[in-house]
Amino acid sequence: xxxxxxxxxxxxxxxxxxxxxxxxxxxxxxxxxxxxxxxxxxxxxxxxxxxxxxxxxxxxxxxxxxxxxxxxxxxxxxxxxxxxxxxxxxxxxxxxxxxxxxxxxxxxxxxxxxxxxxxxxxxxxxxxxxxxxxxxxxxxxxxxxxxxxxxxxxxxxxxxxxxxxxxxxxxxxxxxxxxxxxxxx
Amino acid sequence: xxxxxxxxxxxxxxxxxxxxxxxxxxxxxxxxxxxxxxxxxxxxxxxxxxxxxxxxxxxxxxxxxxxxxxxxxxxxxxxxxxxxxxxxxxxxxxxxxxxxxxxxxxxxxxxxxxxxxxxxxxxxxxxxxxxxxxxxxxxxxxxxxxxxxxxxxxxxxxxxxxxxxxxxxxxxxxxxxxxxxxxxxxxxxxxxxxxxxxxxxxxxxxx
Numbered sequence: 396x397x398x399x400x401x402x403x404x405x406x407x408x409x410x411x412x413x414x415x416x417x418x419x420x421x422x423x424x425x426x427x428x429x430x431x432x433x434x435x436x437x438x439x440x441x442x443x444x445x446x447x448x449x450x451x452x453x454x455x456x457x458x459x460x461x462x463x464x465x466x467x468x469x470x471x472x473x474x475x476x477x478x479x480x481x482x483x484x485x486x487x488x489x490x491x492x493x494x495x496x497x498x499x500x501x502x503x504x505x506x507x508x509x510x511x512x513x514x515x516x517x518x519x520x521x522x523x524x525x526x527x528x529x530x531x532x533x534x535x536x537x538x539x540x541x542x543x544x545x546x547x548x549x550x551x552x553x554x555x556x557x558x559x560x561x562x563x564x565x566x567x568x569x570x571x572x573x574x575x576x577x578x579x580x
Numbered sequence: 581x582x583x584x585x586x587x588x589x590x591x592x593x594x595x596x597x598x599x600x601x602x603x604x605x606x607x608x609x610x611x612x613x614x615x616x617x618x619x620x621x622x623x624x625x626x627x628x629x630x631x632x633x634x635x636x637x638x639x640x641x642x643x644x645x646x647x648x649x650x651x652x653x654x655x656x657x658x659x660x661x662x663x664x665x666x667x668x669x670x671x672x673x674x675x676x677x678x679x680x681x682x683x684x685x686x687x688x689x690x691x692x693x694x695x696x697x698x699x700x701x702x703x704x705x706x707x708x709x710x711x712x713x714x715x716x717x718x719x720x721x722x723x724x725x726x727x728x729x730x731x732x733x734x735x736x737x738x739x740x741x742x743x744x745x746x747x748x749x750x751x752x753x754x755x756x757x758x759x760x761x762x763x764x765x766x767x768x769x770x771x772x773x774x775x776x777x778x779x780x781x782x783x784x785x786x787x
Contacts, residue, residue, distance in 0.1 A: 404646070411644045415651045419658035426662045430669035437672050509676070516754060554751055 449495035449504040450476045462576070468495065476503050477573050483565035485520075486557040487511030492521075494569035498577045500533045505566050517558030525552055525559065529566055534574065537567040584709045591713025598721035598763070599770050603690040608725060609759040611681050615738045618726030620674050621681065622719030624667075626712065628659050629691050633711030635659075636699040652695045653686065660685045690714060728762060729753045 446456050446466060452475060453468035459477070466478040481492040490510040495503040507521035519525055528549045529537065539560045540548045551559040595601055598608050607625075611617045635655045636643075643651045664682055667675040675682070685691070694714050699707040730736055733753030735743035752758040 404644070408644050408647050411642070411647050411651060412654075415643075415654045419654050422658055423661050423665075426665050430665045433669040434665070434672070437669060441672060511679070513755070516751070 445493060445506050445508075446478050446495075449478060449493060449506060474498065477576070479569045479573060481505065481565035481569040483561040483568075485510055485512050485561035486517050486555070487513065490561055490565060492562070492565055494566050496570045496573040498573070500570050500574040500577075502530055502532055502537070502566055502570055504530050505562075505569075507562070512558045513555065516552070517555040519552055519555065520558045520562040525549075525562075529563060534567050534570040537563050537570065539563050584706060587706050588709045588713035588716075591710065591715070591717040592720065593717070595714075596717040596721055596770075597690045597714055598718060598725075599767055601690070601693075602767065603693060604688045604718065605763065606684070607681055607688070608722060608763060609756050611678065612722055612726040612729055612759060613733070613754050614730045614736075615723065615726045616674075617677050618722040619719070620678060622715075622722040624663055624678075624682065624685060625688065625691070625718050626715030628656065628663065628685055629694055629715045629718075630708055630711035631659050632656050632691055633694055633699040633707040634704055636695040637702060637704045637707035640700050648696075648700065649692070652692060656691055656695075657686045690718065725759065725762060725766070729759060733758065 443456065446468070447453065450468040452470050454471070455469050456466040456478065457469060459465035459467050462479075464480045467474045468476045468478060476495050476497045478493055478495050481490075481494045483490045483492075488511045490507060490512070492505055492507045492510075494505040497503060505521075505526070507518075510518060510521075512518040512520065532549075536547055536549075538548050539551045539556070541551050541556070543550065549559065549563050591597070593600075597603050598605065604625075607621055611621045632652070632655055636652060639651070639655075660683065663685075664675070667678075667682070694711055698710045702710070727737060730738075731742060732750050734749050735741060735747040750758075753762070
C-alpha cells in the first residue's frame with residue numbers, strides 16, 4: 396500500500412515539474428519570438444549610431460573587404476576614417492570597443508561596447524576627461540603615465556590605472572593595425 | 581482594503597527587505613553606484629516579485645509541497661527571462677548597464693522568501709500586495725542608497741552635476757566597501773529609531 400502511494404507521489408512530483416518547465420518554456424519561446432527581431436534591429440541601429448557618433452563627418456559606413464568588422468567611414472565617396480574593433484583585458488575582464496582612426500593613424504574617437512570595469516572608476520575610461528586625452532593622438536603617443544606634468548602621453552585615471560592602460564592599449568593596437576592596413580597614407 | 585494596505589505597507593518600512601530583513605544585500609552593493617541603475621533594478625525586482633507572488637499563489641494547490649522550491653525557481657526564472665528579453669529589445673542601454681545582476685534576480689533571497697512565507701499560504705490579491713509592498717520597499721531602499729552613493733562618490737544625481745567641478749569625489753562611496761559602511765550605518769540608525777519608538781510605547785502603556 397505504501398508502495399503505491401509512494402509511486403503516485405513520485406508520479407505527481409514528476410508531472411508537476413514537467414508541467415512547470417513546459418509552461419515556462421512556452422512563455423519564454425513566445426516572448427523571444429516577439430522580441431528577437433526587435434532586439435537585433437536595435438543592436439544594429441545602435442552600432443550604426445555609435446559609429447556615426449565616432450566619425451561625425453561621415454555619410455556612409457562601408458564594410459572593408461577581407462577585414463572582419465572593419466568599416467570605412469566615407470564622405471563624398473572618399474574614405475576619411477576607419478572604424479575598427481578594439482579588444483583588451485581590463486580590471487574586470489574583457490573589454491570590447493570601437494575605435495575610429497584616420498588613414499594616417501590619428502585616433503579620432505572611440506567608444507566602449509562591453510566592459511566589466513568598476514562603475515565610477517574604471518568605466519570612466521569611456522568618458523571625458525579621459526577620452527579627450529586619447530583622441531587626436533597617434534599610436535606612438537599612446538602610453539599611460541602617472542606624471543601630471545606630462546602632456547604628451549595619457550594620464551592614468553586615479554584609482555583605475557589598469558583600466559586606463561587596457562583602454563589605451565586597445566586604442567593603440569587599433570591605430571597600429573589601421574596604419575599597417577593603409578600604409579600610413 | 582485596510583488589510584491589503586497593511587500588507588503593502590509592512591514591506592515599505594516595518595519589514596523592509598534591505599534595512600530590516602537584510603535580504604538581497606548583494607544587489608544593494610552592486611548596482612547602487614548610480615541612481616538610474618538602482619531604479620531599474622528596483623523596478624525589475626518589484627515586477628518580478630509581484631508577478632511571482634501571483635503565480636505562486638494561483639498554483640499553490642496544484643504544486644506538490646515536495647517540489648515547491650524547484651517550481652518556484654522555474655517560475656521566477658521564467659519571469660526574469662521575460663524581463664531580460666524585453667529590456668534587451670526595448671532598452672538595450674539599461675540592459676547593458678545591469679549586466680549580470682539582471683540574471684541574478686532569479687536567486688534573490690527576497691523573492692523566494694516571499695513566495696515561501698507568504699504567497700504559498702495566501703490568496704492571490706493579498707499575495708500581490710505583499711509582493712508589491714516588498715518590491716516597493718526594496719526599490720526605496722535601493723534609491724536611498726544610490727542617491728547617497730552617487731552624490732558623495734561622484735558629485736552627481738542621475739548624471740546631473742550637483743556639486744561643482746571643485747568637488748573631490750569620495751571614491752570609497754562608489755566602491756563596495758563604501759556601500760557596506762553606508763548600509764551598516766543605515767541599518768543601525770533604523771534599529772535605534774525603532775528601539776526608541778518601542779521604548780516610548782512601552783512607557784506610554786505603563787502610565
